[in-house]
Amino acid sequence: MADGNSRAIRGRLLSFSRAPRGAGDAQSYRYIEDGIILVEDGRIEAVGPADELVARVPPMLPVERHADALIMPGFIDPHIHYPQTQVIASYGAQLLEWLEKYTFAEEQKFSDPEHAARHAEFFLDELARNGTTTAVAYCSAHPVSAEALFTAAHRRNMGMIAGNTIMDRNGPPGLVKAAHNAIPASRDLIRRWHGSGRQRYAVTPRFAITSTDEQLKAAGALLEEFPTVLMQTHLAENRSEIATVKRLFPVDPSYTAVYARCGLLGPRSLLGHCIHLDDAEVAMLRDTQSVAVFCPTSNLFIGSGLFNYGRLAAAGVRIALATDVGGGTSYSMLRTAAEAYKVMQLQGQNLPALVAFDLMTRGNAAALGLDSEIGTIAPGAFADIVVLDARATRATAHRMEVARDLEEELFVLMTLGDDRAIRQAFIAGRPALDPAKPRVSRDRLPPG
């Protein structure tokens, strides 16, 4: 039993069982002050109070103790671009110019399998450093980029959902040419990777502007052909984008209607941004059970607008929360929740810490239809676990001196926390961070 991914983890355990109805909803989660998670072969075998479970821990099994930390399911990031790790922090442009000027140039480098492999390793390391144990990732338009990411994630037994970006117009020749074969290439990747170990596929048209009507319909047909594959794209992020979609698809009544007509909406569909929607579009998302993905750091950074969480939630639209790196400015779901809070404050809304932490874990897992497998600390789920330290920095330790309860600790974590608050992340039971290793490698920093 005691191979590399069997162990016991002991400390304060927190896991959500349903979406909290607001601050103070103690029925939405299970909190165990001194609990044990028993991990066998990468999955959670048992969980419960230490005094009940301690007798079940085999004598030779390593026990990790984190009495002062908070142990939660690993975070899930349902919208991120792995070829944009060197696009993040690009100055001075809004969406369409930002794509042309920075993103398209950078993504073309992913035609090189070595470049893709190096970036895939960086990307997965960076997710783990931030406590993110599953992500839904856009790859570049080159099938080798998806291949590199799946290969790296599979080797780590890390559950990734990813897809080759589909586009056949309005991009640089390098990307459009690479993607002209995008539908057969996606089908090949689905056959190779969807359901291989923990890997899953998402059909990935970048957005309506960069695909012809034929290609969007072909993407919709792929979803029909593979009924468990997911779909990711962007929707109604920016006003010029919407005007361009109107020009390219003059007959459709709205941007959302383009995707609906092409068969791209449904319970497996993740739509990044959803900022500027009319009521008919919101109703379409609700009726198709599509997921609106809130990407606050990106929406603020690219200047796209404010996601109206209250409006979409009241309408019954499913909502997820994501980083959208490299339009987004942090890999950290904690930083992302902090910015979500501010975006909501600007609209007279609140984001209780319970709701934010539920979203980052169980909520995002449910958006992917994977909530029995990830985003929870429960028997049978993968042991994807994060250990959070609310006293990791001088300022947070100082603030925590007066924190009265769990919800306040969570709010401190999401408002002030970042990668420094991540003491450890377990991926299928294996520790992903080496505490002995310095957090920042200095060997490639410029002199001085």
Ligand SMILES: [Zn+2]
């Ligand atoms: Zn995006």
